[in-house]
Amino acid sequence: MIRVLKYVAIDILKNKIVIAYTIILALFSWSVFSLEDNAAKGILSLLNVILLTVPLVSILFSTIYIYNSNEFIELLVSHPVKRNKIWTALFTGLSLSMVAAYIIGAGIPLLIFADFNIAILMITAGSLLSVIFVAVAFLCSIITRDKAKGIGLSIMLWLYFALLFDGLVLFLFFQFADYPIEKIVVALSALSPIDLFRILVLLKLDVSAMMGFTGAVFQDIFGSTWGLVFSFTLLALWVAIPFLISLRMFNRKDL
Amino acid sequence: MGRFYIAIAVVFIATFLSEKTLANIIIAEAGNSGKTIANAIQSAQNGDTVLIKSGIYKEQSLKLKKSITLLGENLPVIDGENKYENLTVEHDSVIIKGIKFINSGSSNFNDIAALTIQNSKHLLIEDCQFENNFFGILSMNCGYITYNNNKLSSGGIKGKPLANGIHCWKSNHLTITNNTIKGHRDGIYLEFTTQSKFENNRSIKNSRYGMHFMFSHDNFYQHNEFIANGAGVAVMYSKRVEMRYNLFADSWGSAAYGVLLKEINDSKIIGNEFRGNTISIFADGANRIEIYNNLFLKGGWALKVNASCADMQVNGNNFIGNTFDIATNGGLKMKSMNANYWDKYEGYDLNKDKVGDVPFHPLSLFSVIVEKNPPAMLLYRSFMVSLLDKSERVLPSITPDNIVDNHPQMRPYVYDRN
Numbered sequence: 001m002i003r004v005l006k007y008v009a010i011d012i013l014k015n016k017i018v019i020a021y022t023i024i025l026a027l028f029s030w031s032v033f034s035l036e037d038n039a040a041k042g043i044l045s046l047l048n049v050i051l052l053t054v055p056l057v058s059i060l061f062s063t064i065y066i067y068n069s070n071e072f073i074e075l076l077v078s079h080p081v082k083r084n085k086i087w088t089a090l091f092t093g094l095s096l097s098m099v100a101a102y103i104i105g106a107g108i109p110l111l112i113f114a115d116f117n118i119a120i121l122m123i124t125a126g127s128l129l130s131v132i133f134v135a136v137a138f139l140c141s142i143i144t145r146d147k148a149k150g151i152g153l154s155i156m157l158w159l160y161f162a163l164l165f166d167g168l169v170l171f172l173f174f175q176f177a178d179y180p181i182e183k184i185v186v187a188l189s190a191l192s193p194i195d196l197f198r199i200l201v202l203l204k205l206d207v208s209a210m211m212g213f214t215g216a217v218f219q220d221i222f223g224s225t226w227g228l229v230f231s232f233t234l235l236a237l238w239v240a241i242p243f244l245i246s247l248r249m250f251n252r253k254d255l
Numbered sequence: 256m257g258r259f260y261i262a263i264a265v266v267f268i269a270t271f272l273s274e275k276t277l278a279n280i281i282i283a284e285a286g287n288s289g290k291t292i293a294n295a296i297q298s299a300q301n302g303d304t305v306l307i308k309s310g311i312y313k314e315q316s317l318k319l320k321k322s323i324t325l326l327g328e329n330l331p332v333i334d335g336e337n338k339y340e341n342l343t344v345e346h347d348s349v350i351i352k353g354i355k356f357i358n359s360g361s362s363n364f365n366d367i368a369a370l371t372i373q374n375s376k377h378l379l380i381e382d383c384q385f386e387n388n389f390f391g392i393l394s395m396n397c398g399y400i401t402y403n404n405n406k407l408s409s410g411g412i413k414g415k416p417l418a419n420g421i422h423c424w425k426s427n428h429l430t431i432t433n434n435t436i437k438g439h440r441d442g443i444y445l446e447f448t449t450q451s452k453f454e455n456n457r458s459i460k461n462s463r464y465g466m467h468f469m470f471s472h473d474n475f476y477q478h479n480e481f482i483a484n485g486a487g488v489a490v491m492y493s494k495r496v497e498m499r500y501n502l503f504a505d506s507w508g509s510a511a512y513g514v515l516l517k518e519i520n521d522s523k524i525i526g527n528e529f530r531g532n533t534i535s536i537f538a539d540g541a542n543r544i545e546i547y548n549n550l551f552l553k554g555g556w557a558l559k560v561n562a563s564c565a566d567m568q569v570n571g572n573n574f575i576g577n578t579f580d581i582a583t584n585g586g587l588k589m590k591s592m593n594a595n596y597w598d599k600y601e602g603y604d605l606n607k608d609k610v611g612d613v614p615f616h617p618l619s620l621f622s623v624i625v626e627k628n629p630p631a632m633l634l635y636r637s638f639m640v641s642l643l644d645k646s647e648r649v650l651p652s653i654t655p656d657n658i659v660d661n662h663p664q665m666r667p668y669v670y671d672r673n
Contacts, residue, residue, distance in 0.1 A: 038553070038576060041576060044636055048638065163639050166634050166637040169634060174628065177627070177628050195633075
């Protein structure tokens with residue numbers, strides 16, 4: 001497995017796109033922090049950028065990468081290597097490179113400019129976000145053999161999580177404005193890892209005071225240590241479930 | 256006959272002078288049962304000075320009903336032992352200087368204060384300190400009192416209830432300057448108190464308001480600092496209040512604000528600095544308020560103005576780094592909103608007169624949504640919401656178009672609060 005992982009890692013490095021992604025993230029972060037005089041405002045701007053780009057790059061690059069390494073996978077399957085290990089190695093390789101790109105690109109400026117606790121939170125949550133979308137990409141690419149369909153599906157999912165979901169939540173807010181929906185909204189937010197990440201960072205940035213009752217409910221649930229553990233467990237589930245499903249499908253797939 | 260008049264005049268002047276020069280200094284010493292403060296006050300005549308030597312005095316509830324000066328030497332301590340009212344003054348023309356009042360009693364029924372002043376005029380309370388009292392200074396039905404350079408703090412004793420630092424009820428012409436008030440319920444509380452002046456006070460970390468007006472008209476306060484109070488200043492049911500060059504900072508919490516205006520009329524808020532408050536100014540039922548030349552910095556909402564307010568003027572202010580510059584719950588009508596600097600303004604200035612050429616609509620779509628639907632705040636900073644906001648700014652459809660600054664400034668004003 002380690003050997004497969006090594007091949008994958010070298011291949012991704014050779015690809016240079018991940019390196020470009022790292023540089024772009026770094027450019028974004030450094031410029032955001034040097035343009036804003038206030039670190040908290042810089043974090044908010046960076047948060048916007050991260051919420052858009054990290055999922056997009058993770059999901060698209062991974063999907064395309066898996067489709068392109070179809071032949072490599074087939075070659076490996078013909079060797080005495082367990083399918084489990086091939087898939088896991090591919091996943092680990094892609095995740096590691098995405099996480100490394102994120103940490104080098106956005107993590108270092110965060111550590112330098114932002115408050116340490118928030119920086120650590122954003123680095124861990126952002127890394128998890130990268131891995132989550134790699135896992136979703138694995139699911140997309142195993143569902144269909146058709147490359148166009150698979151990539152299309154991953155773009156749709158990204159659109160859904162980054163844009164549509166918030167629109168739907170907003171719609172729900174208006175439809176059920178007369179009901180006490182705070183707790184339901186907390187449950188809903190768990191359905192989108194991007195939202196979960198955003199809310200976690202917002203709560204740490206003191207904006208929660210502006211959220212009134214909902215903020216209090218959220219602070220109550222997500223603000224405590226147990227809340228953090230709970231939300232990180234949720235994020236981890238977002239990695240585990242798509243990946244395990246894709247693994248199961250890969251194991252049974254007729255290549 | 257002329258000589259006779261002169262002689263009489265001389266006699267009069269002589270007696271007058273001797274009265275003056277014969278004003279006594281009576282000494283009170285701690286630990287000397289013959290020289291308690293109570294004894295000293297008892298033996299004093301009007302115009303005398305009671306000099307209180309340093310030390311701790313536990314004399315239960317002291318009463319002062321003479322026009323004398325209480326002067327502390329090296330900050331003597333009058334201890335209320337958490338049971339008594341340290342000192343009650345009921346006479347005009349009293350000076351109290353350099354005394355420390357600690358541990359007044361507390362009660363849920365009576366207003367127990369370290370220093371109570373009732374039905375009196377022309378007093379000076381200066382350089383005194385107050386520690387761990389229920390009420391600090393309580394003045395009832397008084398006039399022409401000066402509180403200068405006192406330090407009040409409370410909250411050091413666990414479980415002891417808190418009351419107001421400087422509490423003024425039915426008083427007028429007060430001058431309250433250079434005081435520091437910490438850890439009380441309200442720093443300064445005014446009820447039916449008129450024509451008073453407040454300058455250079457610092458009100459810090461009080462659990463409710465830094466300063467609280469109820470039915471108190473014609474008051475003027477400037478250069479005060481209100482920092483990290485539950486709320487900065489609450490002005491309720493008052494008229495003609497002027498607030499100039501004050502600092503309101505760090506009132507941050509779910510129900511916190513820099514200034515709360517509730518049912519207030521004809522007041523001026525000029526040249527103040529608001530920094531890091533959840534809501535900088537919250538106005539409900541406030542009429543004819545002039546908000547000029549203030550700096551609104553890094554707040555949640557800079558202005559939250561309910562539609563029950565009329566004829567408000569918001570001119571020449573700086574709005575920098577606020578989450579929302581303005582929010583309202585309905586069809587708000589402003590008298591004027593002009594020539595402010597908004598950091599969210601994205602217009603241009605072709606003729607270089609430092610005034611933006613396109614009007615600015617400070618009421619964002621998201622603030623309208625949040626006002627109708629507070630839980631929607633969860634979507635703050637979501638890409639979807641930013642997108643909606645941007646398109647609404649270009650083509651306003653939901654947000655009212657009468658809240659508009661026609662002459663937004665390109666550069667922030669530079670103010671000097673001093």
